[in-house]
Amino acid sequence: MDDELPERRRPGAPRTWREIRDWFADDQLEPYAGASDRSLRSASILATTLTLVILLIGPPPNTLVLTPLVAIAGLAVPGLARNRWYWLLLTGLVTIGTLSRPWLTLDNHHWLQLYWFFALFLTRFAVDADRALARTARLLVGFAFLFAATWKVISPEFLTGAFFDFTFAIDNRLGEVAASVGLQDPELTSGNRSTVSAGRRPGATPEVTDFIINERLAPWTPVMAWLTVIVEGAVAVSFLAPLKRRWAWMRDASMLVFVVATYPLAPVLGFGRLLLVMSAMQSSLRPRVRAVAYVTAFAALSLLSRRGVALEWLSDLFNVVPDADVS
Amino acid sequence: MHRRDVVIAWVAPVLLVLLAVTQIAQASTRDLTPWKGGGFGMFASTDGLNYRAVQARFLTTDEPITIAVHDFGDEQRATWRFVHAGAMPDERRVGRLVERIERAQWTVDRRVAQFDSWLPDSLVGPVVTSGGSRNDEVIMVTGVQIEVWGTFYTRGDDLLEPRLLASHTFMFGDGQ
Numbered sequence: 001m002d003d004e005l006p007e008r009r010r011p012g013a014p015r016t017w018r019e020i021r022d023w024f025a026d027d028q029l030e031p032y033a034g035a036s037d038r039s040l041r042s043a044s045i046l047a048t049t050l051t052l053v054i055l056l057i058g059p060p061p062n063t064l065v066l067t068p069l070v071a072i073a074g075l076a077v078p079g080l081a082r083n084r085w086y087w088l089l090l091t092g093l094v095t096i097g098t099l100s101r102p103w104l105t106l107d108n109h110h111w112l113q114l115y116w117f118f119a120l121f122l123t124r125f126a127v128d129a130d131r132a133l134a135r136t137a138r139l140l141v142g143f144a145f146l147f148a149a150t151w152k153v154i155s156p157e158f159l160t161g162a163f164f165d166f167t168f169a170i171d172n173r174l175g176e177v178a179a180s181v182g183l184q185d186p187e188l189t190s191g192n193r194s195t196v197s198a199g200r201r202p203g204a205t206p207e208v209t210d211f212i213i214n215e216r217l218a219p220w221t222p223v224m225a226w227l228t229v230i231v232e233g234a235v236a237v238s239f240l241a242p243l244k245r246r247w248a249w250m251r252d253a254s255m256l257v258f259v260v261a262t263y264p265l266a267p268v269l270g271f272g273r274l275l276l277v278m279s280a281m282q283s284s285l286r287p288r289v290r291a292v293a294y295v296t297a298f299a300a301l302s303l304l305s306r307r308g309v310a311l312e313w314l315s316d317l318f319n320v321v322p323d324a325d326v327s
Numbered sequence: 328m329h330r331r332d333v334v335i336a337w338v339a340p341v342l343l344v345l346l347a348v349t350q351i352a353q354a355s356t357r358d359l360t361p362w363k364g365g366g367f368g369m370f371a372s373t374d375g376l377n378y379r380a381v382q383a384r385f386l387t388t389d390e391p392i393t394i395a396v397h398d399f400g401d402e403q404r405a406t407w408r409f410v411h412a413g414a415m416p417d418e419r420r421v422g423r424l425v426e427r428i429e430r431a432q433w434t435v436d437r438r439v440a441q442f443d444s445w446l447p448d449s450l451v452g453p454v455v456t457s458g459g460s461r462n463d464e465v466i467m468v469t470g471v472q473i474e475v476w477g478t479f480y481t482r483g484d485d486l487l488e489p490r491l492l493a494s495h496t497f498m499f500g501d502g503q
Contacts, residue, residue, distance in 0.1 A: 102407045104363050104414040111346065111365040119339040126332040135328070139340035144367055147347045151361055151368035158371050162482040166373045196478060199489060200380040202439050203393035206476045206489030213485065266370060 039287055040130040046291055047137070047281035048074070048081045050298055051120065054277065055090070057302065058270045060113055061106075063097035084124030091117040108144075109271035115140055116278060137281035138251070142239030144275075149232040152225070159229065161222035165213045168221070170196065177265050183217045231258050239282075248284040255279040256297060263301055272301045358475070358492045359415040378478040380489070381413045383428070385440060385455060386470040386496070392455070394440045394471070399427065402445070416475035416493035425471050425497045434458045435466060470498035 055063075055071035070090055074081045081087075094117045098110050119136040126132035152158045157166070168174050168184060170192045178184035192211060199206040235254045243250065255275065263272045280294040328336075343365075350366025353359040361368030362375045383396035399405035405427040412424040432454040433440035446452045455466045474494045480487055 102411060103365075104359075104411050105407065106363070106365070108362075108365060108367050108369050111343075115339040115343050118342075122335055122338055123332075126335045127329040128332055131328060132332040132336040135333075135336040136339050139337065140343060143340055143343050143347070147351075147367040148369070148371070151351075151366065151371040155361065155368070155371040157373055157480065157482070160482045162480050163371065163373055165482060166480040167370075170378075195487065196378055199476070199478070202382070202395040202397070203384075204380070204382070206380055206382075206478075208489070209487050211480060211485055211487040268369075 037130070040128075040134065042287040043281055043283060043290065044130040044133060045081075046294065047133070047277050048120070050273070050277045050280065050294070051116070052081065053298075054270070054273050055094075058273065060094050060098045060110060062100045063093060067093045067097065082124075082129075084121060087117070087121035087124055091121040107268075107271075109268065109274055112140065112144055112271070113274055116274065134282045137278040138239050141255070141275060141278050141282070142236055145232050145236035146240065149229055149236055152229050152232065159222070159225050161218070161225050164221035164224050165218060166211075168217055169211065169213045173267060174265055178214070178217055184214050188212055188214065227261075231261060245284055252279065252283050252285055252290075252293065256293065259297055259301065263304055267304050269301055269304055273298060276301065353415065357415055357417045358477075360413075360477075363414050373480050374477045376410070376414050379413045379492075380476040380478075381409060381416075382474045382476065383424075384472050385433075385453075385466075385468040386472055386498075387466060387468050390438075391472070392435055392438060392440050392466070392468070394428065394433065395442065396424070396428065396473075399431070399442050402427075405431075412473065413475055416473075416495075418495055421473045421475075421493065421495045422497065424473065425495075428471055429453050429499075432456065468499065470496055472496045 052071040052074045056068050059067055067090070070086075070093065074086060074090070095114060098106065098114055116137075119133060119140070123129045123133040123136060155163070157163050164174075168178050170189060172189065175184050175186065175189035179186050179189075195209050195211065198204060199209075231254070235251075235258050238250045238254045259272055259276060263269065276294055276298050280290060283290045283294070285293065346365040347367060350359065350364035350368070353364060354361050354366065354368065360374055360376050360379065361372040381396060383394040384391040385394060397406075397409055399409070405424075408420070408424045408427050411420045414420075429452045430446055431452060432443040432446055434443045434456055435441075436458045440455055443456075446454060453468065453471075455468050457464045457466055472494065473496075475492045476489045477492050478487055479490055
């Protein structure tokens, strides 16, 4: 063995399959590498507390009245949120409530919520529950964004901007925002919606119809499409890539950029809150910074349910009049 | 990390991946709307459930009769079957919607059959009666045709293009 040539490779770089496997399993690649149990514990407390708050302010579909009561108990009784049987009860309630609706009517964040509660229960059986939950949270977010970005790339109408053209011209949620900055006429949105509704009436024969989009908005929609894919791709890559701890802040940064860029336009608040909770769980920021960043984002997201006030303010700022020219 | 912890940490993500891959496959092969099914295809396509149209008609020896298939009164199960048929219009899901159509009595008003009531289990349906002046006259129906249409928009032509995603015809054994 002594007369073997010295290895000409970077120290620590994997070469055999076993080394590659060990490299990926190395705790140095986890966001909590070197983090104290106290840091992990604080992330877990933050994530579980916000999860229970979600159950209070935006419970999953068809959850029984018992669910908010169980959530309150978890917030009030110290240590209860670290009990595996507590999470079994909550996971059961959320699962029964969610799956009592047919699966094809569920939104994607309902599925993500099921996975998250299942993980909260299952990781209580781990030797190091908080570390296992941090890894699960990171992977769930990473894969969800990987599939979201993949769908946008393979969908023929997304990268061309056609999807945003269509959605701004027909969806109230996005249309309101565009209208508030003078890039859309609310009457145009309702007119387009009537066109589509007409094809859904019993006996209607769907036929090719004119669809009016806003010419001022149209140049921007391909840019928005590409930015969406880039941001979602960045979240997917940063959460799935085995980053060293010094680069792990990119996960928090990409998630916060995504939340800020997305939810004022498309206020699917339940989805946004859930993503923040999971991102907080895997975050390697210092505990105080992490708590301030994620609680602030969580609260701001919840306030978006009153975004009408902000939109009125934007309308005033851009001096938008109701009959603005849209040609 | 302990090996058991690694396994535990991967269980939920593996479930996510399995469902999402299945959803992409079903969207490609069975016209499942990208927005539903747990594959994270929301906000990627104009082919959302809200923009799909389910058109149904009774086939008769004369002109077909449109069915107001979206409205089954208060029965949630039938409404869900309507939603399922729109979200993934394969033969199985559309067939389940037709089963509910068969279990009902329908009243025709201005060539549109409206849900009237559920038939007793002993009666084989559907029962279709004419309304208006010829009230309660039973109309012979030979089958049901269901079509599901999607809405697509291509940048540049400023046109909404409906596209027939699926069309299924179910014939009744001996007419009604």
